[in-house]
Amino acid sequence: MSKKSDTKYAILGVLTTGCRTGYAIKQLIDRSLNHFWKISYGQIYPVLKQLVDEGLATVTDSSQDGKPDKKEYFLTEKGVLELQTWLLAPIKDIPTEKNELLLKLFFSRHQTNDVTILHLNDYKEKLQERYNTYLNIEQSILLYSSDNEDAKFWLFTLDYGKRIAKSAIEWCNDTIDQLKEE
């Protein structure tokens, strides 16, 4: 089993949601998968080309309708099959995120508690922002896409994000309290 990246499958999946152009793919991922997946144009365009080469997608080059150049991609049957094969495959290891805050905290005896508390507050604020973003995405899915077959699963991933963020915020509060007690 090769250790290939899942970026290809992320794009394959997004192509089933109605996104057709590289630009639209980037937008959807930034807006809806942002809490567990990131991507750059430097990856998207080469992968799209590769998908066509492998017969997983077709492309229509439409520079006709007065608008700027635009390439629209469509999954082939083989492409859908490839996506389903990947969905069936067992997940590899759970990811280990590199966390700068925890790294600093680990070595914080070399720093005053004041500074450590500042970092924790900073982190907490960022988590709260993220939490609010999740709430906003959740609302827009419930308002505009509740009829969408995908919606249920999108809400599951959002729920994950919300819960993790909430726990992390609580941990920040408790850790700050413990540092202040001294």
Added chain:
Amino acid sequence: MSKKSDTKYAILGVLTTGCRTGYAIKQLIDRSLNHFWKISYGQIYPVLKQLVDEGLATVTDSSQDGKPDKKEYFLTEKGVLELQTWLLAPIKDIPTEKNELLLKLFFSRHQTNDVTILHLNDYKEKLQERYNTYLNIEQSILLYSSDNEDAKFWLFTLDYGKRIAKSAIEWCNDTIDQLKEE
């Protein structure tokens, strides 16, 4: 502000804990920082060389005491200062982990619920394993290092790991329940 990696500071920090060799650094990171930091020899040895070049550490090449070649690294004053400067600097953005399970879940309308539930169970088991690992590390810190000045901060990072894992396990259970209701 450059977007340099924090790997250098991870190593700088570990050198304050009594680890002296590249091998020992790898071991400590694998055993104690594993839930938020990973590293390979391919990074460690070049960085150690770089630290000496920058005057942040000194090295003693001890092939004398019957044992195999061994290089021991010691932080210089400049090295400690560099670590403290980094500890003082505000944290950059919170990390976004790439999560294969969530990616699959996001596109799971193309798959049967049975398979999705299998993946969620698989993930849950991995999280439980990880949780138990945290408990073991916690016990060994409490038993052998509770007098260590670092211990307090190490336990904070473990607490973070435990809480996140616990929330994620609960989310798995709830999501599985919702999928089974149908």
Added chain:
DNA sequence: AGCGCCATGTAACCTGTTACATGATTTC
């Protein structure tokens, strides 16, 4: 004799980011 652990190191490779180049259309 073989295995596991201690110990160092590098080269090839993969993945992904950033910066840059280009240009049309829409909105203010």
Added chain:
DNA sequence: GAAATCATGTAACAGGTTACATGGCGCT
């Protein structure tokens, strides 16, 4: 006419992993 948005693409770079090469010590 300026700015934002839509749209495609690449080259250079940074970061990190993997596989490989090397070798001694201690135990069974």
